Amino acid sequence: MDNPSDPAFNARPVCYNESMKKRKKPTRSSLPKSALERLYFIDQQIASGKYPNTGYLAEEWEGISISTISRDIAFMKDWLNAPIEYDALHRGYYYSKPNYRIPMGFSGADELLALSMAKSILALYRDTPIYDAARHLLDSITAPLAAGDNSDWYENRIVVPQTPSSPVAPDVWKLIITALRENRILGFEYQGTYDEEYKPRRVRPYQLLFDNGLWYLYGFAEERKGIRIFSLGRIRNIVIAKDRFFLPKDFDYRTDNSGSFFGVFAGQKKYRFKIAFYDYSVAWVKDRQWATDQKIAETDDGVVVTFTSTQFEKVVEWLLSRGGSAYPLEPDLLVSVWRNNIEEMRKMARLR
Secondary structure, eight states: OOTTTTTHHHSSEEEEEEESSSSOSSSSSOOHHHHHHHHHHHHHHHEEEEEEEOOHHHHHHOOOOHHHHHHHHHHHHHHOOEEEEEETTTTTEEEEEEOOOOSTOOOHHHHHHHHHHHHHGOOOOTTTTTTTHHHHHHHHHHHHHHSTTTTTHHHHSOOOOOOOOOOOOOOOHHHHHHHHHHHHEEEEEOOOOOOHHHHHHEEEEEEEEEETTTTEEEEEETTEEEEEEGGGEEEEEEEEEEEEOOOTOOOOOOGGSBBBBBSSOHHHHHHHEEEEETTTTHHHHHHHBTTTTTTTEESSSSEEEEEEEEEEHHHHHHHHTTTGGEEEEEEEHHHHHHHHHHHHHHHHHHOO
């Protein structure tokens, strides 16, 4: 039960009767960002089993008064539903539910650890304007783990290797996000893969796509009268037009790639692919699902993978990446393109 001699007792809202289940919540329903880490510190100290009191907590967190600590504890009890109790024998606080940890949305240490591990995934977004804000937010939420003796073990043991990436200009990112939220048309200059110069574009933005370290804008290009994909790294002089557009029902890229998973690319025609894999590529191709309808058949010297996809160019890249351990069987167009690439490489090899 609470100890009237502890300052936190007097700082809490009035209790009409100990037998009553409900009590009036204090008017303080939010905290400044600067107080968040202090709450995590209090949480860590209470969860440690040290039975800290307000005097100890104020002394450990330099520059904070006992009355402030008392208000923090009252806030944790009344707004975060923290099961904080006072132990008269130990003259300090403890959790009546040992596994409880704040914040409200993450009640257990396992959830906090999972979220901490998710910070590794943020490495994929390092070159975008959202990285610093997202990292700061996750650091704040997972602060209880940072106070532990072995708090950062996962940062060096669970790693997402850095991939080649292209930095995104903050103004490009900000304006695209605004246009997506408000369904506003974008105007910008863009350098296509086969263009030597930048050309003006007017686009209805549908989605932002992330693929292998790069961000893309997926939308309807008005001058081309069709869906196009634009690399954010090759967009410049971007502006938001006053014009708005209605988002069509079939705007989602995920419904436009025909159920295959070869990255950001969506063609108009669906092909049935049949490719044989040998040697070291057998285990590699069997480890993954490349399409929702894929089938893998064992052969005497390898496997044959069959699937359908509209991502023709991506499939060509995928096939060529396996070198001499993959051979196309269908469609004829794939076989022809593959042979042409092989011939071009043979010519280049003769020149060296």
